[in-house]
Amino acid sequence: MYHPVSIPFGCKMLFNEVKLKPGVTLEQVEMALGEMCNVVKNTYGGKKGGFIAGQVYKFAGFVSDEGSVGGTGQTQDHIAIVTFWNSFEEHEKSHADTAFNEKFSALIKMCSESRELGYDMLWQGDPEPEDVARAA
Template structure:
């Protein structure tokens, strides 16, 4: 469950922003989130299903001055300008089409609906990989 992942070049990355309802914490959704992620991993994790790997992140509020162009906003300004959400679910797939097919499946929809009960909004953006690398020895 907490093993390093390997991402093959040419995959797609889906970035899902999860905005929790007022008063709901990441701890409150751990079970629903875990069940949903487990279904994805165990049901769609082969060549036919296309799932490669995934990660879940909690928004921590820090903003990188070094990674920003222009004057970086303060973390409260980021929250006011954009809906960054409390959680980000990052998944890697062999293709966008396989992702969409898995998420249209009844089994996934049931688990995602359980998570969505805790959310004001979620949205998922897709990215195609252009580069990857590791440090050279």
């Protein structure tokens, strides 16, 4: 369940910012989120539907002064769901499926807003092995 992922160059990335309703905590959404992610991984993974990998992040309250432009004010609690797919079409097909919608609807009941944006990969890279060894 928790292991490194490999992201092939040229895949599609979907970034979903899911804003929690006021008073809703991460602990309250964890089960719905876990069930939804499990359905995606097990139902649409690889040749079954084009899902490559995914990650879920909890907003830590940090907004970078150095990397932000146009204001760094406080933002609403939210979760970021990042998924990687072979194509946008496969992503949309999976999300139109009943198996996904049953789990997603349970999560959405605890959220005030969800917006999922699709991205084309332009670049990826890792540090050179000798740079990693020097940093350790």
